[in-house]
Amino acid sequence: MDVNSKQIPEEVRRWLGEQLFDHVPSNIVVIDRNYQVVLANKQFTEVFGPAVGKYCYQVYKGRNRVCEECQATRAFEDGQVHINDEEGIDQHGKAAHFVVYTAPIRDAHGVIAHVIEMSYDVTETKSLQRSYNILFDRAPCYVAVINRDLRIVRANERLQRTFGEHVGEHCYRVYKDRADRCPDCPALKTFADGKSYQSEQVGVDREGQPTHYVVSTAPLARSGSISSYVIEMSTDVTAVHNLSDELVKEHAFKHSMIENALDALVAADLEGKVTIFNQAAEKLFQVSASTVVGKMDSAHYLPGAFLEAIDRGEEKILLPETVARDHTGQKLPVRVSGSVLKDGERVIGSAAFFHDLREWQQLEQENLDNERLAAVGQTVAQLAHGIKNILNGLQGGMYIAKSGMRSGSQERMGRGWNMLERNIERITVLVKGFLGFAKGHAPQVRPTDPNAVAQEVFDLYVEAAAEQRITVVLELGEGIAPAPMDYEDIHTCLANLVSNAIDACQASESAGCVITIQVREEAGAIVFSVRDTGCGMDYEIKNKVFTTFFTTKGLSGNGLGLLVTRKIVQEHGGRIS
Structure with missing residues (x-):
């Protein structure tokens, strides 16, 4: 002293x-x-x-x-x-x-x-430390603390589940199974100048499968001091990447199907502007798609009888023999089959197939072609327009996300990723709905814990619902033994029902809506119940909820969710009401 x-x-x-x-x-x-x-x-x-x-x-x-x-x-x-x-x-x-x-x-x-x-007293400090530890381990992304030797000194639970328990090893070996440093390492950049960096990386998980993730690095140091550690937070985008690949394949398939169709296909939106004009249409009408799509009115190509039928409220139109005109005004003997395109009960446009009758004169052949064209027309009319619009949304979202990455704008990146997620979800729901309803398969039945299925669906939606101020309550049954069922199919059923319940709550004017997921055993049967305090259904809607393509969600629905759900329940020998 x-x-x-x-x-x-x-x-x-x-x-x-x-x-x-x-x-x-x-x-x-x-x-x-x-x-x-x-x-x-x-x-x-x-x-x-x-x-x-x-x-x-x-x-x-x-x-x-x-x-x-x-x-x-x-x-x-x-x-x-x-x-x-x-x-x-x-x-x-x-x-x-x-x-x-x-x-x-x-x-x-x-x-x-x-x-x-x-x-x-350090009670508050201890409490904060516990909170930070919980946040670190429970974060819905990969979190690692890396020292200047690029060794992982701490890793959260999610990272260890995906890449294995490798604390103390080099990050490039853990993430990518590499023997040397990555050529464009964001952690090294952060150590060099103390700034935060972000990049997209591809690693290998503990099962040897490729993992795509977006990594952000930041220094762990007080302001003005030299950082000895870097925190790395990585968001797994493998599912998004895989879905994007599937989306590209799906788009290529649909585009190829439309473009290689033998008959001319002309589709238009509600304003009558042409949105689809395939190669056969180019050949038939003697004009390029670039000249027509988004610029020409469909009335220029559709026969008057077809337009009159739409004006009368007809939804399916078949004109076995009629006359259309090409781009120069020349008459074309054609057979036209088409339909009004609807999303649920809402009209969104029309589509028509044109069959050139100049080379096809026999009535028997025409009848056979009518059946084929009607089937193809229905499929393409339901899928092609929705897929094309969603792809436009994806392209816009990708552009905004990439421009945000180039400019370092978190806001643009977030907006771009949100657009990608929304449109990927839309096409996933659309394609899975159609494929799930169309394909027939026997359930892969094995002993399954009903409570486990309900718990997983609850975990899937509880946080997203809470963000909408919707409470999700889970009531598991006690003493329920494993029962024979297809885990994934029942999971799909419950997910569809909970998703619909969230939509109903969002549409409700009441605050504090509650969704209750319940599992119980009743008279020797397993009962899954989903209740909500949302907007409810009137008598007419209740009579239509299990019909094909009926939806109350406008453009965000395809009308197949409850139809697929009923199909799965029936395949399990159950019933839904």
């Missing part, structure tokens, strides 16, 4: 001797060799209550004997200062965490008759 006692004023000496003990913002207590408190300051008394004359272990922890790792005992024995983290109970019975400094007090003969303990 650096002090000149001669220069200390008397009033300072008096204050130090009489008041400092009670004014120190720490808990201070003096303990004798019998572990009894002989002196306690005001701060200590406010936290632990009156203590003088009581045993320290009673005051601190409500115990009836000396603590096993008593620091006062150690100070009495070795005469040293000891510092330790302790847990105790305050005077209100609440758990308290504090750091304790225990120091011996020697008399004039050097004998230690008392020790002084000074402690400060």
Whole structure:
């Protein structure tokens, strides 16, 4: 201690001797060799209550004997200062965490008759630390702390589940099974200049499968100091990448099907503008698609009888023999089959197939072609228009996301990814709905825990619903034994029902909607129940919910969700109502 006692004023000496003990913002207590408190300051008394004359272990922890790792005992024995983290109970019975400094007090003969303990509360710090640890481990992305040798010093649960438990190994070996550093390592860039970086990477998971993820790096250091560690947060986009690949394949297939169709296909939107004009149409009407799509009115190519049928409200039109005109106005003997394109009950456009009758004169051949064209027309009319619009949305989202990555704009990247996710979800729902309803397959039945299926669906939707201020409640049945069922099929059924329930709650004007998922055993059967307090259904909608292509969701629905759900339930020998 650096002090000149001669220069200390008397009033300072008096204050130090009489008041400092009670004014120190720490808990201070003096303990004798019998572990009894002989002196306690005001701060200590406010936290632990009156203590003088009581045993320290009673005051601190409500115990009836000396603590096993008593620091006062150690100070009495070795005469040293000891510092330790302790847990105790305050005077209100609440758990308290504090750091304790225990120091011996020697008399004039050097004998230690008392020790002084000074402690400060770290309960809030401990609570924050626990919260941060939970956030680190439960984050819905890969999180790793990397040192300057590029070794992982800490990894969260999600990263270890995907890439294995490899703390202490180099990140490039863990993520990518590489023997050397990555050529464009964002962590090295962060170590170099202390800035944050983001890049898209491809790694290999513990099963040897490729994993696509977007990684963001940031320094772990106080402002102005040199960082010894970098935190790396990686979002797995493997599913999005795979879906994008499938989407490209699907688009190529649909485009090839439309473009290689033998008959001319002309589709138009509600305003009558041509949206699809395939190669056969180019050949038949003697004009390029680039000249027509988005520029020409479909009435220029559709026969008058076809337009009149639409005006009369007809949804399916077949004109076995009629006349259309090519781009120059020349007459074309054609057979036209078409339909009004609808999304649920809402009309979104029309489509027509043109068959050139100049080379096809026999009625029998025409009848056969009519059947084929009607089937192809229905399929293409339902799928092609929706797929094309969704692809446009994906292209727009990809452009915005890429431009955001190039410019470093988090807002544009977020907006682009949101557009991608929305449109990928739309095409996934559309394609899976059509394929799921169209294909027939026997359920892959095996003993399955019904509660596990419901739990997974609950976990899938509970957070997303909460963001919409919708509460999802799960009521699992007790003592339900595994039952024979197709896990994935039943999962699809429940997911469809919960998704519909969320939509109903969003459409409701009432606040605080609740969705209840219940599993129970009733009369020897497993019952899955999904209830919501949303907008409900009137009598007409209830009679239509299980009919093909009926939807109440406008452009966001395809009318197949409940139809597929009923099909799966029936394949399991059950019923849905």
